[in-house]
């Protein structure tokens with residue numbers, strides 16, 4: 001398939017690009033480099049032996065995007081390009097509505113005009129807000145509690161409303177839980193920016209001695225050890241889910257929605273312990289107040305995706321931690337496993 005990947009130089013897009021290339025798809029990437037760099041294109045090339053076509057381009061610029069469609073004529077689109085920070089979305093909601101919803105609108109217009117018929121969309125567990133049930137299924141009520149989650153849900157609704165009116169279109173919405181890890185070849189991983197506040201980014205900072213201790217937000221949640229529980233999924237498992245989703249879209253109904261998680265919940269302490277074991281050193285902790293809006297526990301039911309496709313999460317939490325340490329040069333890489 002000819003696949004256009006928006007945001008393909010970002011964290012999840014770049015890993016997915018390697019899987020698509022390895023499975024024989026022809027790829028083109030559109031990315032405005034607002035949260036990535038062209039080095040990632042070289043890294044994809046080094047990892048796969050194929051450097052995909054690339055347009056540096058803002059998807060909000062409809063005319064420019066049309067030129068990309070005109071030149072590449074994709075059969076399918078995987079849409080990663082978006083802003084993804086919850087705190088930033090609270091500070092600047094309009095930027096999030098514009099990029100995440102208007103960006104999706106521009107893309108759908110181009111798909112319509114150029115007859116691209118398969119669509120995979122990056123959504124998020126944030127659409128569930130504080131989940132009303134566990135595990136979270138695709139039928140769990142969607143009630144986002146911040147602008148980031150709201151824009152992602154609105155984009156889902158936009159896609160659903162468009163696809164319902166186009167007989168040839170098939171779409172898949174993937175709601176990711178917490179992606180972690182890096183590509184085993186060693187050239188790709190998450191670039192931890194100053195503004196990255198997620199758990200693994202903070203643990204990395206402590207291990208690099210850029211920060212003295214890890215702030216643990218909350219120790220009195222109603223969970224096994226009192227700390228927040230999440231469903232962490234290896235980035236390569238997540239990347240593979242996209243390729244399976246593209247396949248699934250060929251044979252089934254118009255719009256599919258899948259959670260992508262492992263179905264297991266791990267607490268902050270579980271994650272810290274796993275990093276300590278992999279690294280052989282301690283992560284000092286500082287317990288603090290809960291973050292506003294942080295749910296106690298979120299983990300997915302991934303049963304729907306497993307039932308409809310051959311996809312299975314294959315990597316363990318230890319694989320996730322080791323691959324992060326190798327990517328961050330905190331640990332020597334071993335022989336590339338089947339990751």
Ligand SMILES: NC(=O)c1ccc[n+]([C@@H]2O[C@H](COP(=O)([O-])OP(=O)(O)OC[C@H]3O[C@@H](n4cnc5c(N)ncnc54)[C@H](O)[C@@H]3O)[C@@H](O)[C@H]2O)c1
Nearest residue numbers: 007010011012031032033034035036058059081082122124
């Ligand atoms: N990382 C997570 O924890 C997570 C969890 C759930 C869902 N998601 C979703 O997955 C997708 C990818 O996330 P990621 O972690 O790879 O983020 P990322 O920031 O690493 O990648 C996004 C890429 O899109 C590009 N981009 C942003 N706006 C653009 C625009 N207007 N035009 C062209 N390019 C643009 C950025 O430069 C970046 O390379 C996002 O849609 C995000 O909402 C991420």
Ligand SMILES: O=c1ccn([C@@H]2O[C@H](COP(=O)(O)OP(=O)(O)O[C@H]3O[C@H](CO)[C@H](O)[C@H](O)[C@H]3O)[C@@H](O)[C@H]2O)c(=O)[nH]1
Nearest residue numbers: 084124125126197198199202215216217228229230268294
């Ligand atoms: O320094 C930190 C950072 C996080 N945590 C805790 O670690 C867990 C995971 O927090 P993250 O910030 O890594 O991830 P979230 O689950 O809060 O959010 C992630 O998943 C959401 C969907 O559920 C959205 O997609 C969001 O963009 C993405 O960052 C939470 O219990 C949080 O309280 C800490 O204790 N200390």
